[in-house]
Structure formats: C-alpha cells, structure tokens
Amino acid sequence: MQQFLTIPALQYENEFSAFVLDFFHHNETRKYNIFQPALDNFPQYVQDRLDESQGINLPPGFVKMHSYWLTDETNTIYGTIRYRPSLDNEYFANIGGHIGYDIAPSHRLKGLASIMLQLLLQKIDKKENSRVLIGCNITNIGSMKVIENNGGIFNAELYDNVNDRMVRTYWVPVP
Incomplete structure (x- = not known):
C-alpha cells in the first residue's frame, strides 16, 4: 500500500490511539508519555497540533511546528513527523533541528521512516x-541511516542536556 502524510484529524482517533499504545506495549515510556495526552482528550490533542502549525498558543520556548502523520488507505498511523520552519531558539538551532519523527515500534525496520522523511522533504x-x-540519538543507528540515506551531511555531535543524551546532527538538503 502507498503511504502518505496527513495532518492530524479527528477521523484518526482509533488509529492514533493504537499508535500511542504501541509505545506503551513496547515499554518506550518517554515516547508514550509524549503522546499520551491524545488518549485523554483526542479532540484537544488534534487542536493543539493544528494550533502549533499556526503558531497559536505555543508554550514558552516552543516554535511554530507542522505535524503530519504517516498513514495509508487503511488509516493505520505508522509514524509522526514534525517540521519547524524556523529555529528561533538555541535548543532547536543546535540540537532539536527542523525535523523530528517517530515510528511506532511495531512498524520499525520496514523503511517507513525513510518514506516519511522523503514525503516531508x-x-x-x-x-x-x-x-x-x-538530530538523532547517537545510539539510534536506524535513524542515522534514515537521515544519511536522505542526503544527510554530518554536522556535529552534541550533548542534549534537556534529554540527557548525546545527539548527532545532520544537514539535509531540500530537494
């Protein structure tokens, strides 16, 4: 099946809930906690993502960010990807970068992260x-390969004191 990116929408509530719970079932607590608010109030979660894309109601230190979900004709949510057009604070300019993404644990190692990044680019x-x-965690070999396979050029290895980890950053050309 052909995957595509969609903006967050209420019609995906069951599928996004399954995406979130996949992190829980794979003991990925940090990722689960990031997405868990969608389980409590999905309409608000979707509205928050749409507001972020307009730069509305941003928490202190946050920047405008467009969120997309990787799906297909079955409406399965395979992953999420976020794009920040501008890096208006030090954290994003050095570590967080323009793009962040997550693939549900049960859908990894299928090339979906590469597809998702290509579609966003x-x-x-x-x-x-x-x-x-x-940027990606220096222990995340899969993510490094995704970025490098999409033309990523090594930039730096830096300590991310927000998440207590080493991060490798890359510059990726926009096609």
Whole structure:
C-alpha cells in the first residue's frame, strides 16, 4: 500500500490511539508519555497540533511546528513527523533541528521512516529552507541511516542536556 502524510484529524482517533499504545506495549515510556495526552482528550490533542502549525498558543520556548502523520488507505498511523520552519531558539538551532519523527515500534525496520522523511522533504518550500537540520540519538543507528540515506551531511555531535543524551546532527538538503 502507498503511504502518505496527513495532518492530524479527528477521523484518526482509533488509529492514533493504537499508535500511542504501541509505545506503551513496547515499554518506550518517554515516547508514550509524549503522546499520551491524545488518549485523554483526542479532540484537544488534534487542536493543539493544528494550533502549533499556526503558531497559536505555543508554550514558552516552543516554535511554530507542522505535524503530519504517516498513514495509508487503511488509516493505520505508522509514524509522526514534525517540521519547524524556523529555529528561533538555541535548543532547536543546535540540537532539536527542523525535523523530528517517530515510528511506532511495531512498524520499525520496514523503511517507513525513510518514506516519511522523503514525503516531508517534498513538502518543504526550498525558498523557505534549502536545507534542514535533523538530530538523532547517537545510539539510534536506524535513524542515522534514515537521515544519511536522505542526503544527510554530518554536522556535529552534541550533548542534549534537556534529554540527557548525546545527539548527532545532520544537514539535509531540500530537494
């Protein structure tokens, strides 16, 4: 089946709940906790993502961010990817980067992260950003391969004191 990116929408409530619970069932507590608010109040979770894409009601230190979900004709949510057009704070400019993404644990090692990143890169206006910064945990070999296979050029290895980990950052050209 052909995957595509969609913006968060209420019609995906059951599928997104399954996506969130996949992290729980694989003992990925940090990721589960990030997405868990969707289980408590899905309409608010979706509205928050839509507001973020407009720069509305951003928490202190946050920047405008577009969220997309990787899905297909079955409406399965395989992953999420987020794009920040501007890196207006030090954390995002150095570590967080323009793009962050997550694939549900049961859908990893299927090439879906590469597809998701390719689809997002195609959406970016090259006049807005001719290249984007992407970071990943230095122990996440799969994510490094995804970024490198999409043209990522090594930038730096830095300590991420927010998440207490070492991060490798890359510049990826926008096609």
